Amino acid sequence: MAERSFAKEVKHLRLGEGDVFRGEGILAVTKALLQSGVSYVGGYQGAPISHLMDVLADAQGILGELKVHFEASASEASAAAMLAASVNYPLRGAVTWKSTVGTNVASDALANVASSGVKGGALVIVGEDYGEGSSIMQERTHAFAMKSQMWLLDPRPNLTSIVDAVERGFELSEASNTPVMLELRIRACHVYGSFTAKENVTPAFTLSDAMENPTRDYSRVVLPPSNFVHEIEKVERRWPAAIEYIKTHKLNEFLGGHKGDIGVIVQGGLYNTTIRALQLLGLANSFGETDLPIYCLNVTYPLVDDEVKGFCLDKKAALVIEEGQPEYIEQSLNMILRNADLQTRVIGKEALPRAGEYTGQVIQEGLREFLGQHAPAMLNNAASLAVTNLNKNERDDVAKTVPQRPAGFCTGCPERPVFSAMKLVQKDIGKFHVSCDIGCHLFSILPPFDIGNTTMGYGLGWAGASAFNAEARQRTVSVMGDGGFWHNGLTSGVGNAVFNKNDNVLVIVDNGYAAATGGQDILSSRADNKTRNTNNPIARAVRGMGVTWLKEVNTYNVGEMKSVLKDAMTTAAEGPKVIVAQSECMLNRERREKPIRMKAIANGKRVVRARFGVDPDTCTGDHACIRISGCPSLTIRDNPDPLRDDPVAWVNNDCVGCGVCGENAHAAVLCPSFFRADLIYNPSRLDKLKVGIRSAIIGFLQARRDKAREKYSFGVPS
């Protein structure tokens, strides 16, 4: 079960002709797929398209009715390869993943499907992961589109345009026998808006039709001589066909005014931000009406030469608003114009930054510079933007005061104790090299753990340390999540280590989900999933690969975690050593259990809830406990003792009672301040009886001592 349930939202997928659809961009894309009569959908989760996978997972019912097969692919490569179904058959299919990281993984299959070409529309929906919350922000999907010659759509970020892009995308793909990529930036994926829906379409030709009446076309297979033909096809047939379709169906838009000798060429995805910037310069209204001519590229690859020439013909300069680098669009624009001997100046990165997200601020400054250069008059009624009335020192002061706040392990996260244990082991046997992977566990590189040297990609944690397979007094540790393990780590990491007689240590964090991407189920998930085969233990797969030294540990038992890790690092046993560190992702567990617990309590059932605490009078404010845990709910507050200088630790009310802070206090022999409190709801008679007796005796003894203490009384209850 994913982190977020769309059970309610998927009802919107049933909306019919003329109904108004309200929801997230990703949900709109799903609806558009159904309206396009798609036969199969696959993909691999990852921000910003995780929700697309989650929505589809929750929409199995509707998908079944429409004969749509949805696959939660093992990796982006599996997803991309799925498009092979559209090579021989008139089947529309869509796959999705986070780009560019996912596109890197998918490239092999993409190169092949792009070579074969497609009969049925093939759509690759990529979440362009650029700017805030991105991982490899310096790369562009644009490069992949160019290298494999797949068309790249970058629609305006409103639901109507996005839905339109999906539907047109399939047509474009079929018209040009080429897979099409649809690029959505993170905020477009999550933008809440509305559009007018159409009826869903059941595909005329279904997967079963194809399976029952297989056809093959030798010329589609990527093997000489066909693939040489494919290359010629690409340039002589598919490209012109695409250009023709884009032109006749006006996929690119000429917006804004038609007068003047300057203009703006913008990626569709940046249109809204550009309009807002123009608005702030007093050059556009809330409806995007402006005198400035705008050529909006909803298709950023390929460019349509005629449209470009037509737009620039009467212009002395055009500003290209293109996010990321290299500036492929700017380069091709220059080439198109120079070849056509048009002297329009193309201003791109000279007015806009080479790196970084194009925010409203950034684009506004770019426009100011461009207009200042080429049409200063337009800036006359530029409303000067309200700026903060803090002077520089005051701003710097705030900047110095406000602490960094990167994402980190959640409260009660079962991965935290793994790294607490690592810290403790390093205290015993000295520092060691740690190769990290992609997943929540990568938060180990941040304080308070500061553990981890490199991360080479999803599932590549152990491969990232494979060079360190040499004689040495210290072993290396690699970390891999269960998500990465099934994505490819089983072969690229474990298989590789076994085959090459690696003598180092791998810790697989087995929390039951692909947690970082939103808690989707995977092969080893403990949950029963009606539509998927789960409960396949990681340990079995690892043994199957030939690993003999394997231990399974409950991560919350820091002491055991520590001793197993130390054992793995120091054992005389040769060969790869694998530790499967298990405990369910707390985020998902709480989401499942909390409502059940609440219900039970409400229904008068006996429930025990554990949570932790720190005694302020025994805590001396050293915060060692926080340095080896870092749990958000383990925080600090003023020291009640006027004589002590430092704040005391305390456990706030978000505590989910995982017990790691207490376990750490034990494992690290910290201090006696931690306690676990078991709160009993709806106690049984026995509970009440026991407590009655106990508190009678304890109360008596305490009263006795309080009495004795009275002779020391300062008048205030001590």
Add this chain to the structure above:
Amino acid sequence: MSDARSIKIAVTALGGQGGGVVADWIVKLGERCGYIAQATSVPGVAQRTGATVYYVELFPAHAAKEKGKAPVLALMPVPGDVDIVIAAELMEAGRAIMRGFVTEKTILIASSHRDYAIAEKIAMSDGRESGDKVIAAAEKAAGQFIHADMAVAAMSAGTVISAVLFGALAGSGILPMPREDFEQTIRDTGRAVENNLCGFAEGFRIAAARKSENPQSTPPVETAQPSRTVASLIERLKREFPPATHYILCEGLKRVVDFQDIRYAELYFDRLAEILATDRAAGGDAREWRLTEKAGKYLALWMTYDDAIRVADLKTRASRFQRFRDDVRADDGQIVNLSEYLHPRVEEVCDILPAWVGRSILKSDALRKLLRALLGEGRRVSTTKMRGFLPLYFLASLRFMRRISYRYGVEQQRIIHWLSSVKSEAPQNYALACELAGSQRLIKGYGDTHERGLANFNRIMEKLDQIKKEEDAADALAGLVEAALKDEDGIALNAALKRLDQKPSAAA
């Protein structure tokens, strides 16, 4: 081109705080009141405790209708173009100011409570940033600034901070929608409606009253009369010590009496009397008796070192039993069972044994091993059950023989040594003497933490002669103490001591 514009609202929060809930409510509110709503966020960050921004734009639907066109709305806030900023935590308000979202056209609604960032929490002393700077900046930067500890308000209403913030938004009157629509929006969600409405009302009240409520910590007020024995001590305090020192010394007195007994308190005063004499000789009255006050504070802390007897005593008190119930927010009369995480080591046991016993055990490896075997690993002791309570209760009663315990002797020796160096320093360098007194703060905690702190303290004391040679010796010492509190591995301290050694003055 003047025309209908959208209302631009940024909600800044940290993941899991419910900033998204506020954004959702604003969207629903807008839609029920005739606005076209658009909202965006970056959930990945939002989910996992990172700082994040939710952004909402509301555009009057009628304007779009008249125009027959949909408005073009932005997907992220533009600095200088945000009408309302709602910050779910004080530093996130600061971040919004940093990012330029807050200008004089902006109304800033912020919860003034603090969720400390990891960098603030992991400091070995006090790493907290001051919120006052942010509040001052906000006062100046924002057109209107409404702030209160909404976390407390939420807690008392038994709800989440989102409800209080939403209430404050309504109460600010900045949005044209009536209160009823806000409340109906909450009702429509059908989740925890009553509590949310309760929190909403509290937020509404705060904003409507424009009250800036900041939690103030008030010093405890002495109510009843002190006991006769204690009264005589207080008498002595007033008789012998200057008023400037009374507050701290009285706190010290409480602590020492609570730790042992009246006789111990007299010892505390006897030691302080000597310090006072030195202080007076060094012209302390012109210096508000800084030395006496500082020594009084840290002497009390040192004399009340944390041994097993004290821990057992504090853990078994009735007052503590009430406190932990409040800490874990137990309902009245609810059964709460407690387990303490205790990890007594050989050292802690020897500490409280008669000096000669303790010493001989610590000396003999065999006995150490045996005792370690007996103690085993760390244990969980349930102080709410007889099995756990009685041993601790007994342990606490051992205070009568504390004076003959091993640790007692050791600590008194250390204290005497420390005080004498303070006293001998005062005449030549008053400031240095004060710093010396203050350097006791390095010694705190249990087990390794205590050993580390003591070791650092000693390392610094060994260098005292060199430190004296510095032209600002007090400053130098303060710097070393600070360095010792920088990191666990003593990297900063090593570097600082190295620098000290390399000083030519040290060579002389």
